[in-house]
Amino acid sequence: AQSVTQPDIHITVSEGASLELRCNYSYGATPYLFWYVQSPGQGLQLLLKYFSGDTLVQGIKGFEAEFKRSQSSFNLRKPSVHWSDAAEYFCAVGASSFGNEKLTFGTGTRLTIIP
């Protein structure tokens, strides 16, 4: 069965500092991996996804993620965070590149930005 682990429940980062959110997955075949962000009162928004090709994926809002098969990881990064990045971030693994078939989510990481 597929599973996703986000080890960090809550992370606090200073505005302008770099960010890395960790995600580890377990999946029997080639994984389709996603990062979603949820701002308060908003729905989940897709930041980026990986399903093949270049292991470094660029997403929206300046985010990127790197797929490392040997470590079963798909960590999300941003070189310089903005106060508007404060939100809940979810890593997910799915059975298709569109993410519409039985997504399995991690528990989420809440990001707080301090001035």
Next chain:
Amino acid sequence: GAVVSQHPSRVICKSGTSVKIECRSLDFQATTMFWYRQFPKQSLMLMATSNEGSKATYEQGVEKDKFLINHASLTLSTLTVTSAHPEDSSFYICSARDRGGGREKLFFGSGTQLSVL
């Protein structure tokens, strides 16, 4: 862009009552919608897949008589928690699949926080 509206965002009800949650795709037709549940400090878990005009497909361990899903139109799916109990208190979120214009995307609602007293 495409938007999925979920209502209500928060509901508090007494034990034994039923609660209906609506999920609407606002500018696209969604033949398929998904319902998820998240308990505190746990993952979002898929409960069921809702298909327009047919019965929903429930994931293992989800009681279909407890969580009634109706997808009667291409833009609306509803989840009814029947005879709610405190253990049903959770965050429920829907998503809708947009297959229009040769693309295929998944859009999420903003979720519903259910508290059963």
